[in-house]
Amino acid sequence: MLMLAAIVVLHITTIILLLVAAIDNAWWVDDLVSADLWGRWDLSNNVWHYTNLKGYPEDYLQAVQATSVLACVFSILALFVFVAQLFTLPKGMRFTFTGILQIIACLCIMTGASIYTAKLHVNGTSGGYGHCYILAWISFVLTFILALTYFILRKKKE
Amino acid sequence: MLTFLALTSVALLGIVPEQSQAIAIYTGWERHALVGSDIRLSCSFFSWRWTSEDVTFSWTYRPDGSRDSISIFHYTGGAAYVDNKGPFRDRLEFVGNPGRRDGSILLKNLELNDNGTFTCDAKNPPDIVGRPSSVRLLVFEKVPIQAGVITGAIIGVVLGLLVLIVVIYYLMRFLVARRVFSLSVSKHGKKKKEGSQQRQGPVPPADPSKVKAATSEKKKQESRKDKK
Numbered sequence: 001m002l003m004l005a006a007i008v009v010l011h012i013t014t015i016i017l018l019l020v021a022a023i024d025n026a027w028w029v030d031d032l033v034s035a036d037l038w039g040r041w042d043l044s045n046n047v048w049h050y051t052n053l054k055g056y057p058e059d060y061l062q063a064v065q066a067t068s069v070l071a072c073v074f075s076i077l078a079l080f081v082f083v084a085q086l087f088t089l090p091k092g093m094r095f096t097f098t099g100i101l102q103i104i105a106c107l108c109i110m111t112g113a114s115i116y117t118a119k120l121h122v123n124g125t126s127g128g129y130g131h132c133y134i135l136a137w138i139s140f141v142l143t144f145i146l147a148l149t150y151f152i153l154r155k156k157k158e
Numbered sequence: 159m160l161t162f163l164a165l166t167s168v169a170l171l172g173i174v175p176e177q178s179q180a181i182a183i184y185t186g187w188e189r190h191a192l193v194g195s196d197i198r199l200s201c202s203f204f205s206w207r208w209t210s211e212d213v214t215f216s217w218t219y220r221p222d223g224s225r226d227s228i229s230i231f232h233y234t235g236g237a238a239y240v241d242n243k244g245p246f247r248d249r250l251e252f253v254g255n256p257g258r259r260d261g262s263i264l265l266k267n268l269e270l271n272d273n274g275t276f277t278c279d280a281k282n283p284p285d286i287v288g289r290p291s292s293v294r295l296l297v298f299e300k301v302p303i304q305a306g307v308i309t310g311a312i313i314g315v316v317l318g319l320l321v322l323i324v325v326i327y328y329l330m331r332f333l334v335a336r337r338v339f340s341l342s343v344s345k346h347g348k349k350k351k352e353g354s355q356q357r358q359g360p361v362p363p364a365d366p367s368k369v370k371a372a373t374s375e376k377k378k379q380e381s382r383k384d385k386k
Contacts (some may be wrong), residue, residue, distance in 0.1 A: 058303045066312035073317070 055072030067112035074105035099150035181288035201278035253361030
């Protein structure tokens with residue numbers, strides 16, 4: 001029972017981290033600029049302005065957007081499928097469907113973060129990676145652990 | 159009574175045409191085109207009057223960043239006059255049908271300098287009060303990827319594949335179960351007494367593996383509970 005609660009809490013935490021990484025605006029942070037996958041905030045005269053991203057290769061940026069959204073979607077789907085399988089799975093079986101969905105989410109966020117690292121911001125301009133970028137990689141690790149757990153775990157037979 | 163009706167009809171006939179005499183001109187809002195291609199700029203109007211023989215269309219062009227506009231096309235008295243001195247000489251063609259209220263022009267072999275605003279003004283005497291309408295032309299060297307097209311395509315394809323795989327999986331399971339059910343029913347129908355014995359046959363080999371799994375799982379659960 002305790003393990004079940006721990007797994008559900010971990011899954012919900014992973015979903016929250018994925019959503020924050022996809023939505024919040026801090027993938028690349030500078031003193032005057034805060035950019036993410038959807039737009040950038042520029043600080044001028046102590047006022048923040050929201051503008052479109054410029055200077056990014058369009059196709060790679062849209063691929064990163066798509067994969068981060070897909071990772072969130074698959075992780076949420078995996079949670080619902082896990083709850084459904086808790087009630088419908090025959091006893092002694094593994095949660096394979098949940099595990100498959102979670103590993104797809106893991107692959108998606110890994111692809112997105114990798115493309116972001118490799119293709120955008122390679123020139124070494126000033127600034128550094130923001131907290132959303134770090135959260136993306138952390139959620140990659142968490143989704144991987146959760147997927148392994150779902151592949152190994154078996155339903156109680158009582 | 160009759161005089162009252164006559165007076166109101168005359169009044170209405172007098173009032174209504176006064177208010178509806180404005181001519182409404184329609185063009186596009188913005189047009190995108192590639193360098194070297196042709197583009198058709200459409201212009202039509204709405205008027206309460208019949209299309210008169212003295213209908214006129216005129217197009218003017220204002221380049222991006224300039225405040226002056228030049229006239230590049232004029233249709234009047236049944237004849238079309240295209241630009242023969244300005245930036246569109248030999249590149250402009252009239253493809254409209256004034257009888258059907260269409261005053262469209264065709265611009266051929268676009269250049270990057272053709273970026274600008276094209277204004278169409280149409281007059282349908284005696285309906286002459288109206289506001290000209292403008293269309294903005296943007297000429298690109300390469301068609302830019304619209305925001306979100308690739309994103310939406312990737313998301314749609316992946317989710318569609320997921321739905322397809324789930325549907326196929328459940329369909330296969332349903333078909334296999336139905337085939338097993340029909341086989342067992344036919345066997346049961348042919349040999350009633352032996353059928354029950356045959357069904358018990360395949361079951362025992364599955365039980366030991368499930369019992370093993372159950373005991374190992376129970377041990378795992380107990381060890382985890384002990385740790386906590």
